[in-house]
Every structure is written in C-alpha cells, then in structure tokens.
Amino acid sequence: MSVGEFQLIQEYFAKELSAFGVNLGIGDDCALLTVPEGRQLAVSMDTLVGGVHFPKNADPELIAERAVRVCVSDLAAMGAEPLWFTLGLTMPSSESNWLSGFSRGLFKAASEYNISLVGGDTTSGPLAITLQVHGSVLPDKALQRCNARVGDVIFVTGNLGDGAAALAVIKKEFEVGKSAFAYLMSRYYTPKARIREGQLLTKIGHAAIDVSDGLLADLGHICKASGVAAVIEAERLPISDPVKKLCDPDTAMTWALTGGDDYELCFTIPPSRLRVFEDLQAKYNFDCTAIGEIVSGDGVSCLSEGRVVLPPKSAGYEHF
Amino acid sequence: MSVGEFQLIQEYFAKELSAFGVNLGIGDDCALLTVPEGRQLAVSMDTLVGGVHFPKNADPELIAERAVRVCVSDLAAMGAEPLWFTLGLTMPSSESNWLSGFSRGLFKAASEYNISLVGGDTTSGPLAITLQVHGSVLPDKALQRCNARVGDVIFVTGNLGDGAAALAVIKKEFEVGKSAFAYLMSRYYTPKARIREGQLLTKIGHAAIDVSDGLLADLGHICKASGVAAVIEAERLPISDPVKKLCDPDTAMTWALTGGDDYELCFTIPPSRLRVFEDLQAKYNFDCTAIGEIVSGDGVSCLSEGRVVLPPKSAGYEHF
Numbered sequence: 001m002s003v004g005e006f007q008l009i010q011e012y013f014a015k016e017l018s019a020f021g022v023n024l025g026i027g028d029d030c031a032l033l034t035v036p037e038g039r040q041l042a043v044s045m046d047t048l049v050g051g052v053h054f055p056k057n058a059d060p061e062l063i064a065e066r067a068v069r070v071c072v073s074d075l076a077a078m079g080a081e082p083l084w085f086t087l088g089l090t091m092p093s094s095e096s097n098w099l100s101g102f103s104r105g106l107f108k109a110a111s112e113y114n115i116s117l118v119g120g121d122t123t124s125g126p127l128a129i130t131l132q133v134h135g136s137v138l139p140d141k142a143l144q145r146c147n148a149r150v151g152d153v154i155f156v157t158g159n160l161g162d163g164a165a166a167l168a169v170i171k172k173e174f175e176v177g178k179s180a181f182a183y184l185m186s187r188y189y190t191p192k193a194r195i196r197e198g199q200l201l202t203k204i205g206h207a208a209i210d211v212s213d214g215l216l217a218d219l220g221h222i223c224k225a226s227g228v229a230a231v232i233e234a235e236r237l238p239i240s241d242p243v244k245k246l247c248d249p250d251t252a253m254t255w256a257l258t259g260g261d262d263y264e265l266c267f268t269i270p271p272s273r274l275r276v277f278e279d280l281q282a283k284y285n286f287d288c289t290a291i292g293e294i295v296s297g298d299g300v301s302c303l304s305e306g307r308v309v310l311p312p313k314s315a316g317y318e319h320f
Numbered sequence: 321m322s323v324g325e326f327q328l329i330q331e332y333f334a335k336e337l338s339a340f341g342v343n344l345g346i347g348d349d350c351a352l353l354t355v356p357e358g359r360q361l362a363v364s365m366d367t368l369v370g371g372v373h374f375p376k377n378a379d380p381e382l383i384a385e386r387a388v389r390v391c392v393s394d395l396a397a398m399g400a401e402p403l404w405f406t407l408g409l410t411m412p413s414s415e416s417n418w419l420s421g422f423s424r425g426l427f428k429a430a431s432e433y434n435i436s437l438v439g440g441d442t443t444s445g446p447l448a449i450t451l452q453v454h455g456s457v458l459p460d461k462a463l464q465r466c467n468a469r470v471g472d473v474i475f476v477t478g479n480l481g482d483g484a485a486a487l488a489v490i491k492k493e494f495e496v497g498k499s500a501f502a503y504l505m506s507r508y509y510t511p512k513a514r515i516r517e518g519q520l521l522t523k524i525g526h527a528a529i530d531v532s533d534g535l536l537a538d539l540g541h542i543c544k545a546s547g548v549a550a551v552i553e554a555e556r557l558p559i560s561d562p563v564k565k566l567c568d569p570d571t572a573m574t575w576a577l578t579g580g581d582d583y584e585l586c587f588t589i590p591p592s593r594l595r596v597f598e599d600l601q602a603k604y605n606f607d608c609t610a611i612g613e614i615v616s617g618d619g620v621s622c623l624s625e626g627r628v629v630l631p632p633k634s635a636g637y638e639h640f
Contacts, residue, residue, distance in 0.1 A: 029397035049445030077349035125369030
C-alpha cells in the first residue's frame with residue numbers, strides 16, 4: 001500500500017517524546033529548540049545511500065537503526081550528549097510495510113540514545129537517508145581532533161575489523177557459523193555509539209574520533225589536525241574471536257587497520273591522567289585497549305614485532 | 321577531473337566566514353555552535369533530488385543557489401534570523417567543473433543571507449542535496465502555523481504562480497520572450513527567501529508559511545493547525561505580468577492557487593494591527609497583497625466575482 005506524504009509523516013514519524021528543549025517539533029516550517037543553558041550545540045550530518053552504504057534490499061528496520069547509531073556515533077566522538085535529530089528520507093515509493101519497519105528501527109535506536117526526532121523532509125527518489133544529530137557539550141570540553149599531544153597514549157574502544165568482516169560475509173566472500181553470523185550482523189547493523197565513553201572522556205581525554213573510515217585513516221585525521229604522528233602496535237589491535245576464526249591473521253589485521261564501519265572510539269590520553277583513567281575504566285567497566293602512542297612527526301605507522309608494517313594501499317574509505 | 325573526498329571538502333566547501341557563534345566549523349566529528357543567548361534555535365531540513373526537484377543537467381551553480389534559497393525560506397516563514405547551514409551532497413562522480421559551479425552558487429546565496437556552512441557529508445550516489453538551515457528567534461515570537469485567528473487578514477508577499485509558470489516553460493509547454501524567460505528563470509532558480517519580511521512580521525503577525533507546495537495547500541496547513549478556515553478572492557491574487565501574458569486567466573489562477581515553488585510568504589495579520597502593519601509596509605517597502613480573510617470552519621475556499629471557484633483537483637504538491 002502506498003501512502004501520501006502528510007499521512008506518512010503523521011503515521012510513521014510524528015512520535016511525541018517528552019524531549020528536553022523541544023519547543024516545537026514536527027509539522028511547522030521549522031522546529032524550535034532550546035539548547036541547555038551554558039552549553040554549546042554539537043551537530044553532525046551523515047548521508048547513507050542505498051546500494052552504496054547498505055544493500056538496497058536490506059531490512060528497513062536495520063537500515064534505520066544503523067543510520068541513527070552511525071550518526072549518533074559522531075556525537076560520542078565529541079563527548080556530546082544527544083538531544084535531537086532530523087531525518088531526510090528519500091525513497092522510490094512509499095510502501096507502508098517498508099515504512100513501518102523503518103519507523104520501528106528509527107525509534108528503537110532513538111530511544112536507546114534518548115534522542116528525539118524533531119523534523120526533516122520526505123521526498124521521492126532513489127533510496128537515501130540523511131540524518132543530522134544535535135547534542136550539547138560544555139564549552140572547551142569537546143574532544144576535538146586537534147588536541148592530541150606527543151606522549152599521549154592511544155586507545156580504542158571495543159574491537160576493530162568487525163565492520164569489514166561483516167561486509168565480507170554479507171558479500172558472501174566468507175562463510176561463518178550461526179553465532180558468528182549473528183555477532184557480525186549485529187556489529188554491522190546495530191553498532192553501539194559510544195556515548196557514555198565519550199562523555200567520560202571529556203573529563204580527561206585529549207583527542208577523539210569514531211572509526212568509520214578505518215583506523216589508519218581516522219587516526220590519521222587526529223594526527224593531521226594535531227600536527228603529530230602516531231605509532232601503533234599490530235599485536236595490540238583488539239580483534240574479536242569471530243574475526244580471528246574467520247580468516248588469516250593478515251586479513252584480520254588489514255580489516256582492523258583499514259576496514260571502516262566499526263564506530264568504535266579512537267582517543268588519546270595524556271600520561272599524567274593515565275592513573276585517573278584506569279580508575280574510570282574499572283569504575284565504569286570502560287571497554288578499551290591501549291594500542292600505541294602519539295609521537296612527533298606526521299602520519300600513522302604500524303609496528304609488528306618491532307618492524308614497520310607498511311600500511312596497505314587502501315588506507316581508509318574515500319567516497320570518490 | 322575527479323577529486324577525492326577530503327580534497328573536495330577543502331577545495332570547494334571549507335570557506336571560513338567570520339560567522340557568529342561558530343566555535344568549530346567543518347573538519348571534525350561535529351561542528352560546535354553557540355546559539356545567541358536568550359534565543360531559540362530554529363531548524364529546517366530540505367532534500368532536493370536530481371530529476372525530481374530540478375533537472376539533473378541543470379547548471380550546478382543554479383542548483384546550489386536554489387537549494388540554499390529554498391531552505392532559508394523556511395527560516396523566513398518562522399521569522400528567524402539565519403545563522404548556519406549544513407550540506408549533505410550526494411553525486412554520481414566528483415567533477416571539478418561541476419563542483420566549482422556548485423560551490424560558487426552555494427556561497428553566493430549563503431553570503432546573501434549571511435548564513436555559514438558549518439558541516440555536512442559528501443557521498444557517492446544519485447544526485448541529491450539535503451540542506452539543514454539553522455536560525456534563531458526570540459521565544460514566543462516565531463510565526464507558527466497554529467496562530468491564525470478568525471478575522472485575521474491573509475496576505476502574500478510578491479507574486480504567485482511564477483514557479484509553476486517557470487516549470488511549464490522549462491518543460492517547453494509554453495514559449496516566452498527573452499525578458500519573460502529571464503524573469504521566470506530567476507524566480508525559479510533564485511527565489512528570494514523573505515527573511516526581512518518574516519522578521520518584521522514577528523512583531524505583529526499571527527501565522528505564516530512559505531508557499532512551496534501551492535497556496536491552497538500551504539494556507540490549508542495554516543487553517544488545519546489553527547482550527548480555522550480561509551476565504552480568498554481570486555481577483556486579488558498577485559500575478560506577474562509575464563505570467564498574465566503567457567497564458568489564459570484560468571491557467572494563471574490555477575498556477576497561483578496550486579503551483580508550488582514560489583517561496584513567497586503567506587501570513588495573517590489581526591485587524592487590530594492592520595494600521596501598524598500599513599506603517600511597516602510603507603517604511604520598509606514591504607511588497608505584499610491582501611488576498612482574503614480567516615473565518616470559522618475548515619478548509620480554504622476561493623471566490624471569484626462572489627462565487628466559489630472549486631479548487632482544482634490537484635490541491636498542492638504531494639511527494640508520493
């Protein structure tokens with residue numbers, strides 16, 4: 001069944017949430033919002049195109065969940081608190097089954113991060129989703145890319161390479177058992193935006209970024225913005241058991257270094273705050289691994305058994 | 321020549337403007353922004369799809385100009401002051417000629433409205449543009465759709481029907497002379513967002529909306545949100561000379577009532593403030609026409625020579 005634009009918005013997207021600071025939500029020319037007093041607004045936009053960023057025939061519930069999580073991950077990487085999001089949804093037709101699944105996934109993820117849909121646009125065209133997330137952060141507390149300093153220890157949350165492994169499995173390049181399949185699909189479609197970790201880091205961390213284009217590329221952005229270099233140790237890269245079982249160690253390392261779609265945080269902590277950070281880790285069950293150090297120079301080097309492993313050619317996803 | 325994503329952003333989009341409240345612009349996980357103290361944030365998102373909302377082979381400079389103007393028009397309709405915008409740009413390939421034109425048009429319109437590009441996303445896929453504009457407005461001063469009251473006089477700025485006429489000319493359904501062609505193309509590709517008018521109206525207006533889907537549909541939104549009806553007089557509809565010359569009066573009236581893409585403001589003024597409004601009109605050269613009145617009931621009726629003209633079947637553009 002096909003539904004009209006206004007009915008569509010009413011039925012699938014105009015959900016009242018008792019959201020902080022929403023003076024006027026969906027349904028007027030603009031949404032009207034009040035940013036918490038004394039805080040800066042943090043905004044980030046992501047576009048996900050059908051057939052490019054996700055399979056066109058993927059479950060709409062998963063597409064929507066993933067879109068929200070991927071975009072909220074940018075708030076996590078700044079240490080921001082999620083507030084609101086807007087949705088630009090373009091689709092070839094308006095099928096109620098598809099929309100109902102999409103809406104379910106959207107609000108499932110949104111309620112997990114306590115972020116409210118306040119506006120957007122629905123248009124007819126090739127399937128694509130643009131989300132903008134809005135959060136708040138205390139002035140001078142955001143985890144900017146330019147804040148890494150020589151001597152900082154480099155950490156990543158969770159595991160790396162799961163996103164790339166999942167894509168390889170989706171493309172049927174590898175076969176896996178049922179539980180590994182479930183693990184990888186959940187890592188790909190429902191990545192966990194590290195909101196809590198980002199917020200804890202605003203107290204002690206220097207720089208942070210979320211790993212969306214691959215560790216080498218994303219850590220490279222920190223290095224470039226901060227005017228420093230990074231040395232990481234291949235043996236320390238946190239790789240999940242399903243990925244270790246799926247492929248040879250070189251492939252796993254390549255996925256961990258250059259695969260995108262992990263949405264873990266890569267961040268740096270100054271040596272003077274490592275003790276405090278250890279306390280935080282223990283107290284909050286903060287899942288992360290030290291993988292290297294910020295040094296002077298430029299670029300990212302990866303060492304294995306003391307020798308430089310040349311980064312593979314394709315160092316991070318570029319859209320063009 | 322094709323250019324990579326990071327180079328593309330640097331070259332075409334990372335323009336430093338000395339913008340109010342931009343603590344961190346393009347290049348990190350989020351932009352960091354400070355909303356002027358004591359004001360609400362007004363946000364609106366618009367998606368324009370190639371082949372649906374504009375011809376795919378249209379001049380990229382005009383596509384970008386139009387996108388900014390169309391989206392800023394939503395700020396005008398709230399009476400908000402423009403601050404920042406974000407851009408989600410999806411394109412099949414990254415051609416430097418195309419990008420250079422697009423960037424030129426984007427910043428031309430942006431500087432006209434003093435609105436700064438602070439972030440976004442560039443992706444590969446079918447041509448589409450999503451913009452989000454951000455503005456500010458004093459609490460309780462925004463021109464909400466729900467504020468129309470029985471007895472209000474209904475006005476529109478500028479002329480109606482130019483957008484529809486321009487599209488008919490683009491589709492070669494009508495032929496026009498050189499100067500009419502130039503007028504209609506400028507009305508279609510570089511519509512004037514009525515920012516100044518919207519801001520003046522925050523002092524005395526009740527409800528407002530920008531005419532993007534057609535007057536009947538858009539005034540209908542005001543009526544529905546306010547729980548009132550509207551009666552407008554066909555003879556009062558402001559129609560430009562080029563449109564009058566282009567077609568018969570019935571077609572012109574249909575375009576004025578149901579054509580979209582005019583981006584004029586439709587607004588209501590309570591009778592008690594008409595005198596003050598007349599002073600404003602004179603002082604600021606405020607180009608608008610009274611076209612009818614808010615009455616009790618529901619729906620929008622159009623009278624011609626005292627008789628109800630049934631609204632044509634297609635009352636406003638619906639995307640699905």
